[in-house]
Amino acid sequence: MIEDGEEIPLLGGDVTEGLVRVGDTVRRPPGERDELVRDVLLYLEKTGFEGAPRYLGVDSAGRHALTYVEGEVAGRPRPPWIADEERALSVARLLRAYHDAIEGFGIPQNLPAPIQPPGLPDLDDPLELIGHQDVTPENVVFRDGRAYALIDFDLVRPVSRAGDVVNLMLWWAPFGEDADLDPQLRGLDRPRRCRLLADAYGLSEPDRERLMNLAIARDGRAWHTMKYRAETLGGGWQRMWSEGVGDTIRHRQAWLEEHADRLTTALLA
Template sequence: MSEQEEQLTGGNTAESVVRLGSTVRKPVTSSTPAVHSLLAYLQAVGFEASPAALGIDEQGRQVLEFVQGSLWSSVGTHTQTDFRRVGTIIRTLHDAAASFQMPEEAQWNVRYEPDERDLICHNDLAPWNLVCGADRWVFIDWDAAAPATRLWDLAWASIAFPPFEPQCELPRAATAMHALLDGYRLQRSSYGKLIKLMVKRARAEHDFIVEGAQKGQEPWARLYVEEHHRYWGPVSDYIDQNASALEELLASLKGSLHQTSKIER
């Protein structure tokens, strides 16, 4: 008896994502060859927090490793140790990706221009893309991987994981963000620049959804109807208005002994 495909839910942009046995099948994009070369490289250097890329199936779909576990966003309460673990995973990813040699013909899915282009980043490091298994935590959905910077990638995670909301308890969000940055080993001198990029990234996401909807482009028109832009715009404003207070809170919190490596961007 052949295995049945199981529709997977939770994604916002892919048209159809299914599970077939121990694999995930999803549509190919123009960036798929480049993304699969990145995933193959990460696997080769021992990075365990990304799924294996297994090629293209007979229907022309991407084939990726299915990772057992629950999404971070569905788990519930998280400890400071959990946030530090996320930060450590992101740091390990960036350190590994820094030595990745991009194929000359590589095409990447760049939604909007990052601050700079230093290395290939995931660009959607968020609770809805982190599968937490018993022995392994894995970031999925690499279709938005593209050249950016460490802080550009980290800014997105710093918004999404605490999470920051348009009207949230700033000390609580700052404590979670600090644990994540502590796991990443980010120097305090970089906090101000990171916060500015958080504002910029959230605003860019808002504008991208609005502009996509105005042009009738999917899935952005659907995301606009679902009012995703009403999160990203206000949260950008909230972080901007509280930037000084947030930086002071982060600086006042005690870090671990691992916070020694300097990341400028």
């Protein structure tokens, strides 16, 4: 059994609540994909991948216990370094290292069906591995100005490599109208950053060619999924919807459609 101790509240993401630190561990309440998260973290440890917390078991309160990863994380308000190009590129390299490590894990059979609106159109995107799918600034730990570890694996699920890169660029290019972005991230040369992120990751040319169409399609699905989760699950999902995340997604989709050709040209230059 995992030992208990003094609990220090931690700032979770947009949805996770009840996150605490106990000594050198983090305790997380059960999520939608408990077994998959556990198996992914155990597999990463087996492969020697250092860029993720270690899974330690379940504590007396039924929470998952993970190692606490020391380092620097971008909370809100965003720190001045959030727009630093070299930091962003180190995130892309870390994501590639994660993909290379997890690829041998494969895609388990009989995974629980994801929560999604009835009738949501299928995404024409072949599943290749278990992606992180939440590479937000809050979920990357930096050391010495370099991305050291990914945390918060609650959204892991089968995706393509390109699908996880879309999520990476959404936050670190980033995608969207300046008005919807953090002030620190406005006015950046997004085509250049997309190209550099793709290069740092080592994205294939076929994936570069389809990346913008995939990003637009994923945003279309994201709007319906977020709305459905807000209506059925409440909590953080409802709070985000009430704060206007649906409008932000729609604005971002329109921005992607307007700039898709320019971004694709930069990716393939």
